[in-house]
Amino acid sequence: MQKPLIIGITGGIGSGKSTLSHLLRAEGYSVYDTDLEARRLQNEHSAMRKKLVDMFGKDIYNEQGLNRSALGKLVFGKPELLTKLNAIVHPLVMEDFNSWVINRYPKKMLFIESAILYESGFNKLVDRVILITAEEAIRIERVVKRDGITPEHVRARMSHQLSEEEKSARADFVIHSDDNKPLVDKMRKIIVELLDIRNTRINEAISSGDNLAY
DSSP: OOOOEEEEEEOOTTSSHHHHHHHHHHTTOEEEEHHHHHHHHHHHOHHHHHHHHHHHOGGGEETTEEOHHHHHHHHTTOHHHHHHHHHHHHHHHHHHHHHHHHTTTTOSEEEEEOTTHHHHTGGGGOSEEEEEEOOHHHHHHHHHHHHOOOHHHHHHHHTTSOOHHHHHHHOSEEEESSSSSOHHHHHHHHHHHHHHHHHHHHHHHHHTTOTTOO
């Protein structure tokens, strides 16, 4: 069975990751949203839930599930607690993602969206990375409008992420979402390149006698 090519999608807050993921889904591709799935697991995964309660107290949960606001207040401005939180959540999200991939093996390509792809170590699970980016002022404006928070709050959230420059240097593909050019056209151009990469790997695997590699 041929392994799908795994593509990471990352970018700072307000860069357009969710829009890109939406366009990919519209084209028939599967995208694993790490933030969305982490929220699901925080409520449904009994082992994760127990670890979070043991670490942060039972008051972080209410009748609706995890009180993200309460948890956020506990870890905000406390890097040591944020590190402990991530140490609980990230490994179990990775485990869930690996199961998700296995269940979709017939797919040619699979995508994983993560704002903290590099910071969390999720980049180790992917074959290529797409960075979507925009000027900081535009990203701040987008998030202020979307979330109804202050620019200062947005900048505080940005401070916990790698700089766009560092992510750009590490990414395989970079999409600028602030130049008024259709995002879907940029996406489709990259997909063509990714399919070429996958086909090349398949041919190389067949030539070497290992036709199960890709």
